Amino acid sequence: MAAEPAPISFARGAPSLDIIDVEGLKSAADRAFTDDPAGSFAYGTSVGYLPLRSWIAERHGVAENQVLVTNGSMQADAFLFSTLVGAGDAVIVERPSYDRTLGSLRSLGADLHAVDIEPDGVSVDGVRAVLDSGVTPTLAHLIPNFHNPAGYSLSADKRTQLVALARERGFTIFEDDPYVELRFTGDRLPTMFEQSDGEVVYASSFSKTVCPGIRVGYLVGSTELIGKVAALATSTYISPSMVSQSIVNAFVRGGSYETSIETVKAALAERARVLSEGLRAELPEVEFVDPEGGYFLWLTFPEGTDGDALFDACAQRGLAVVKGSDFLLDDARHHLRLAYSGVTTSQISEGVTRLAEAYRSL
């Protein structure tokens, strides 16, 4: 009997340990605990560790009371959704979109309206069609950069159009932007938040730039909205982890942040290149857009491909992938999401070979 192939995972959107700055984190913890033991170890408040909040506010050019730092950006999403979305409220989401976000909104009883994503981001015509059909959404959830799972980014022009639409039709855009720092080709685009006047609430995270296990994310919005979310956060957990946030603060202020981002981007660019080249060579019938940043590449197999059978055929070959149908509001089975963030280039090459074999076995 042949040995089982070593498992390879294109499934989880998480960085491999080699691109996490372990030494930088050790030294940041030591500085944080030495320089501000009271701030690190005493109770804080629900707005987060104040020096980090101040750093984020400065970076976004907003007042400090427009920022709330949370235990990871999923927690920020949960607070925001609980504050803004009630049962039966209409919410525009992207198709495909991040499965956990869809789950959170569904659990609140939101009435989800999915709009297709194109290679330059969500269809503005699609959003307009939802609005014109008589739906009055509370919120539109959009992932502008290096979308999860689609890998696509929202064009500058569409960003401007969407902010104008939100202003005109009176809904809030939730700009969910955890991957923004991970652009490895092309120019950085203005956020919707910076073009807005209260229509946009913005979230990001240090999961992809410092490390995920530290669980530090944040929201930027109007003073009024952030005040409401802060009240909910106080009653939920008093304060987020001051230890985590003071370490992040020392990390970002001590120069490790820029170095860490460069390391991550260089590795992701190389992994994305090897993945794209491998796919073009071994699976020419499959469509995808070359990622300009982030963790993900979205594969479109020929119409009629059975995604469930393909998933199983991959699993039999020791390859983990995520079915497109996990991210979609309705059934579209000929997509897969590949995450290249947690795998080495040699694993990528071998993984593509297994994927091609799996596809040809159907």
Next chain:
Amino acid sequence: MAAEPAPISFARGAPSLDIIDVEGLKSAADRAFTDDPAGSFAYGTSVGYLPLRSWIAERHGVAENQVLVTNGSMQADAFLFSTLVGAGDAVIVERPSYDRTLGSLRSLGADLHAVDIEPDGVSVDGVRAVLDSGVTPTLAHLIPNFHNPAGYSLSADKRTQLVALARERGFTIFEDDPYVELRFTGDRLPTMFEQSDGEVVYASSFSKTVCPGIRVGYLVGSTELIGKVAALATSTYISPSMVSQSIVNAFVRGGSYETSIETVKAALAERARVLSEGLRAELPEVEFVDPEGGYFLWLTFPEGTDGDALFDACAQRGLAVVKGSDFLLDDARHHLRLAYSGVTTSQISEGVTRLAEAYRSL
């Protein structure tokens, strides 16, 4: 004009920095990040950092899947309440009880039934009277040791009676036990959890034994209940801070825990002694029970004392206290909660003098 007196706070239930083991925490972080960078920095799961979960399980003599480690025990409470308590559900609480807990339960629409606390803990006859009145509670929330705000502890005999009552009448006891390690006189009593067979879910925290800013608390319960709470936690935040939990794990396994607890207990015992002696000397008309542990002393002023006026008179003298009415379901204005955890013994002596002056000024 006389200088303003330096402010003294008997208000916040938090430790002073001098009883937090800053060096122990620095060294724990260094060991955690060196020995297990992957576990500290990668995504974890919602059950918490596995080696810490395992340590807690062993300490409580339960299986690992009966434990869930959270971002502070308030977050554990919030998850548990969301899992067990729906709008209109009857919940037994203590009178007085922790204001944040009462707030969380109220925000879920729980129908609260308050039972008086006596110096040996909640009145079992009072609990029985609620049950006999036809109320069928989902949950009874009880703080067994060094109650917040009452300072009292539940006697061994009452613990046994309450577990039997929960079994007989089919409700769950939530044993909320953050202060358990802080007993400085008397013998440790068995928990209700260890006498139970599924009727009790237990929560505790490292806020009082390691530090509050690290936000690490936990739940212990049946495998089924913990599984449900874990699912809710996953959808809320993926995982708690692995960085915080891996530091706590290194701290508790490296010998710092026992030392830290001894430091904290010695300081609290001394502060409680100075406070009690000062009160007896300067306010003989006020009733209280000498604390056997924990952070709090509960003052009962003569009936008819106006707590609001007393609070204001204290504030005018630079003394912060918490009104008893903040903890009560109905109006009982002749109580104050004093926290001695965050003040030095000389601040305590001066604070008691100000309190006596404030009372005599009414």
